[in-house]
Amino acid sequence: MPLSQPVNRSLRHRRAIAAEAYQRDDGLWDIEVRLTDTKPRDIELAGDRIRPQGQPLHDLWLRITIDEEMTVLDAEACSDWVPYPSHCDTIGQAYRKLIGLNLRKGFRKAVRERLGGMHGCSHLTEAAGVLPSTAIQAFAGEVISIRDNGEDDPNPEPPYQLNGCHALRFDGEVVRQFYPRWYGHQPTPKARAEAAPAVASAPQAQQPAANGDRGGHAIDGNDAVPADRPTGTSG
Secondary structure (H helix, E strand, O other): OOOOOOOOOOOOOEEEEEEEEEEOOOOOEEEEEEEEEEOOOOEEEOOOEEEOOOOOOEEEEEEEEEOOOOEEEEEEEEEEEOOOOOOHHHOHHHHHHHOOOEOOOOHHHHHHHHHOHHHOOHHHHHHHOOHHHHHHHHHEOOOEOOOOOHHHOOOOOOOOOOOOOOOOOOOOHHHHHHOHHHOOOOOOHHHHHHHHHHHHOHHHHHOHHHOOOOHHHOOOOOOOOOOOOOOOOOO
């Protein structure tokens, strides 16, 4: 169902965040994010500067290299277009602080701690928020199993994506129809206990700096991935 018909309006700004995942020849993966800000008019900048229409306010890149455990092995950032050249574009090296983090274990919280506020670029740090879900989408069906072969499937755990969103909840129609073995499944007490802190932190996930932490179903949130299958895949 599309959005409702809007009232008459004119475009004033466009922010685009594009994320791509690449499997490398050496067996590792690159996750690459590009953030752009553009306006359909000349942009007035501080100091009576004008950036002509067609030139972006921001054009920023962030790339990480991960293994199949989603540990960040390398990271780099660059800023091709910024409002304050020779100032904004000097922060790229700081994003090497992402090295050693894991996309599935408290990633966004760790990013905020290392690169929030004056320690980073607010826009690059925002772009980092899409890295975990992009990796999950890339790994789904290749590195992470998202299928279930019914009663003959020896896997004792549900497919990764189940119980990670409203549509894929264990007591929902999608699970009943497409994953009947797991319909009505009850996570273990340990899984529920591990999931609880992420639920409690949900209000913080609404803060702009969190940039997409998913509360009780956070793919990274503030905690390790709970055993009741947080998602990031559509199945």
